[in-house]
Amino acid sequence: MKQVLGDRKSILILIGPALLVYTLVMLVPVVWSLGYTLFEGNAIVGFTFVGLDNFARMLTDARVHEALWFTIRYAVVITVGQVFFGYLLSLLYVFVLKKSSGIIRTLAFFPVVLPTVAVALMFQKMFEIAPQNGLVNEFLNLFGVESVDWFGSSGSAFLVIAIMDIWRSMGFYGVLLYAGLVDIPEDVLESARIDGASGWRLVQHIVLPLSLPVLLSSIIFSINGTLKVFDSILALTNGGPGTSTSPLTIYMFQTSFTYGEYGYGSSIAFLLTLLCLVVTLFIFRSSRRDLTKG
Amino acid sequence: MTITTTRSRRLLAAAAGAGITALVLTGCGGGGGGASSTPKEFSVLTNAENTEIPDVLSTLSDDQCSAENKTLPLDLETVPQTNLDQRLQLLAGQNALPVMFSAGNAPALTKTLADSGNVLDFEKALTDLDAIDNIEPAAISTIESLYGGFNALPFEYNIEGIWYNKLLFADNGVTVPETWDELVTAAETFNAAGLTAFSASGDQGWPITRLIGNYIFRTLGPDALQKVADGDAKLTDPEYVEAAQAIADLGAAGFFGKGVGSIDADTAANQFMNGSAAMYYMGSWTLSDFADAERNQIGEENIGFMPFPSVEGGKGDSSQLAANVGLPATFNAKSYDDNVGAWLDCISENYGSTALSEKQRVSGFKLNTPVADIPPLTAEVQERIGATDETVLWFEALFTTKATTTSQTNAAQLVTGDLSAEEFMSLVQNDL
Numbered sequence: 001m002k003q004v005l006g007d008r009k010s011i012l013i014l015i016g017p018a019l020l021v022y023t024l025v026m027l028v029p030v031v032w033s034l035g036y037t038l039f040e041g042n043a044i045v046g047f048t049f050v051g052l053d054n055f056a057r058m059l060t061d062a063r064v065h066e067a068l069w070f071t072i073r074y075a076v077v078i079t080v081g082q083v084f085f086g087y088l089l090s091l092l093y094v095f096v097l098k099k100s101s102g103i104i105r106t107l108a109f110f111p112v113v114l115p116t117v118a119v120a121l122m123f124q125k126m127f128e129i130a131p132q133n134g135l136v137n138e139f140l141n142l143f144g145v146e147s148v149d150w151f152g153s154s155g156s157a158f159l160v161i162a163i164m165d166i167w168r169s170m171g172f173y174g175v176l177l178y179a180g181l182v183d184i185p186e187d188v189l190e191s192a193r194i195d196g197a198s199g200w201r202l203v204q205h206i207v208l209p210l211s212l213p214v215l216l217s218s219i220i221f222s223i224n225g226t227l228k229v230f231d232s233i234l235a236l237t238n239g240g241p242g243t244s245t246s247p248l249t250i251y252m253f254q255t256s257f258t259y260g261e262y263g264y265g266s267s268i269a270f271l272l273t274l275l276c277l278v279v280t281l282f283i284f285r286s287s288r289r290d291l292t293k294g
Numbered sequence: 295m296t297i298t299t300t301r302s303r304r305l306l307a308a309a310a311g312a313g314i315t316a317l318v319l320t321g322c323g324g325g326g327g328g329a330s331s332t333p334k335e336f337s338v339l340t341n342a343e344n345t346e347i348p349d350v351l352s353t354l355s356d357d358q359c360s361a362e363n364k365t366l367p368l369d370l371e372t373v374p375q376t377n378l379d380q381r382l383q384l385l386a387g388q389n390a391l392p393v394m395f396s397a398g399n400a401p402a403l404t405k406t407l408a409d410s411g412n413v414l415d416f417e418k419a420l421t422d423l424d425a426i427d428n429i430e431p432a433a434i435s436t437i438e439s440l441y442g443g444f445n446a447l448p449f450e451y452n453i454e455g456i457w458y459n460k461l462l463f464a465d466n467g468v469t470v471p472e473t474w475d476e477l478v479t480a481a482e483t484f485n486a487a488g489l490t491a492f493s494a495s496g497d498q499g500w501p502i503t504r505l506i507g508n509y510i511f512r513t514l515g516p517d518a519l520q521k522v523a524d525g526d527a528k529l530t531d532p533e534y535v536e537a538a539q540a541i542a543d544l545g546a547a548g549f550f551g552k553g554v555g556s557i558d559a560d561t562a563a564n565q566f567m568n569g570s571a572a573m574y575y576m577g578s579w580t581l582s583d584f585a586d587a588e589r590n591q592i593g594e595e596n597i598g599f600m601p602f603p604s605v606e607g608g609k610g611d612s613s614q615l616a617a618n619v620g621l622p623a624t625f626n627a628k629s630y631d632d633n634v635g636a637w638l639d640c641i642s643e644n645y646g647s648t649a650l651s652e653k654q655r656v657s658g659f660k661l662n663t664p665v666a667d668i669p670p671l672t673a674e675v676q677e678r679i680g681a682t683d684e685t686v687l688w689f690e691a692l693f694t695t696k697a698t699t700t701s702q703t704n705a706a707q708l709v710t711g712d713l714s715a716e717e718f719m720s721l722v723q724n725d726l
Contacts, residue, residue: 043387044410130553131561149553152710238376241555241712242704257380259696260406 036266054267067251075226081166086173108171120235154244180214337392341375359640400698414625417444428642433658446622448658452577454616474605484572490551493571495562496706507689508602509537515609523692529723538715545709555706582653617685697725
């Protein structure tokens with residue numbers, strides 16, 4: 001093995017194809033898109049150089065501000081939800097269900113493999129009010145509560161998005177964190193128990209600090225995924241009502257491909273990239289501190 | 295041993311190389327499926343809501359245009375209307391527009407496509423084919439005023455207005471309203487009787503913004519939105535905001551029923567046709583829905599048509615019908631050749647009669663084969679078109695793609711009260 005990896009040619013052969021494909025489908029478009037931020041126009045009418053106009057426009061565009069704020073809100077709420085419920089699931093697997101957690105793990109993981117659009121359609125039907133009440137409204141009616149037009153106002157639409165996306169991916173984080181938890185040496189837990197730690201105290205002082213690295217990875221993973229959310233919202237609310245649940249990605253897509261402003265769309269994409277970068281750096285920075293040392 | 299290793303390495307390298315080449319070739323070959331030059335199929339892309347053009351074209355391909363279909367087989371594809379503009383821009387950017395496609399949601403897009411040489415000049419093409427007489431002159435003039443040239447074919451020629459359920463009107467003692475106030479009073483009556491007064495799709499948005507446009511034309515006259523397009527007036531001017539407010543008031547009173555933002559085009563049509571809604575603002579293209587006996591439970595004979603009513607003291611009146619060519623389809627100039635020309639010739643000659651007999655559709659094509667047994671409602675539409683001297687367009691007809699999208703995506707929020715009339719109008723004005 002050492003011999004193979006020590007040979008430059010074999011390294012080239014092993015990495016080359018993947019690198020080439022990556023360069024073609026990722027790096028080239030990224031650089032290309034960066035170039036577009038200085039231009040305006042589209043593939044039909046051609047491009048004109050506008051310098052930094054797109055960025056100046058972004059500063060005063062109320063829709064960008066609205067979309068940015070929604071993206072941040074969405075990322076924070078969904079990340080907290082996904083990781084929190086995922087962690088609860090993993091604790092359930094390890095400490096309650098123990099060896100018999102297989103079936104529950106599979107069931108909780110199941111939504112992850114379902115196509116996003118199918119899940120979104122299911123939630124649309126569940127929270128429907130017209131032409132007939134969905135499951136949720138029927139349930140509310142049972143208790144004498146009036147039907148709610150869930151997709152009619154931004155607050156309730158956001159709630160449905162949050163419920164759907166947390167339900168859809170908590171199983172994944174459950175498994176990810178479960179892998180971290182089973183790595184905690186049994187003897188450490190055993191000695192803590194002998195010292196009298198149990199329940200919440202055991203989790204707080206032993207489990208949480210020891211599973212911190214994988215928890216942190218989950219958060220980075222989740223926040224970067226949620227900042228770039230596109231398909232689930234597009235399929236569930238299409239950014240509506242109005243534009244109140246449009247994240248930056250949907251606004252970027254509309255600007256580029258509906259309004260035909262590739263340059264401005266690329267500038268919005270650049271803003272999103274910066275946001276991801278800042279958030280990741282922030283999390284990495286804060287993780288350097290050792291939280292176990294108070 | 296060394297020889298074998300070297301050989302297998304070379305083999306591996308060759309295999310990797312071949313793999314990469316294949317990948318690159320498939321990657322680059324993706325866009326080549328378009329029909330920019332010498333088409334092999336008569337590819338047609340229409341908005342999914344329009345089931346009629348595909349149906350009539352299929353009929354033609356089996357019948358009058360079967361010879362053309364043999365040389366250039368018909369290939370149909372649809373896309374939801376809300377995604378149409380996106381798809382057209384992407385395809386145009388890749389030089390991959392189909393031979394025939396639904397013109398954009400916003401006429402401005404068709405103008406852009408025409409300016410960049412993607413849209414056929416029908417004036418020239420049909421004159422060359424000696425088939426220009428197959429198109430009604432009135433339809434050509436409507437298209438020219440909307441699209442800045444004869445850039446689309448009038449697969450439909452519509453008037454718009456309010457369709458009403460005669461039985462529900464009679465049962466509730468309501469007479470056909472002639473003024474806005476009477477319309478509101480009628481809506482109150484239906485609302486009190488537990489019916490949906492207006493069936494409208496907030497998901498599509500435009501059935502609601504159409505009402506705003508009509509109200510503007512009735513109060514400020516037929517040139518009111520041209521003034522906005524020319525910059526001589528703003529949508530945020532109080533007299534324009536008044537129109538949005540009038541429609542918002544309908545929503546606040548609950549006249550559109552529950553969950554208007556989630557109601558799609560089909561559901562809105564069904565609500566009217568199953569008798570749960572009393573009125574339905576729509577273009578005459580909906581006649582083909584009414585003719586569908588399975589969907590239409592109230593019966594064609596129980597449906598009446600009224601123009602959008604006059605508003606007291608307004609400069610416009612209800613005789614100025616909203617007329618348009620629907621969402622027309624056009625041809626790709628870059629893939630136009632003799633075979634496509636043969637299809638165009640055949641369509642222009644036969645579409646009018648086939649659409650009328652099969653779908654009760656009044657189109658802008660002349661009727662070259664007489665059609666017998668025209669249903670009364672269709673005959674009434676034809677009559678009204680003939681009797682109308684002055685027509686008006688719709689709210690977003692002269693707006694940019696962006697303003698059109700903004701207007702239609704926010705319409706539902708206007709009637710649910712999440713946006714005020716001022717907010718709605720300023721959002722649209724900002725994107726003009």
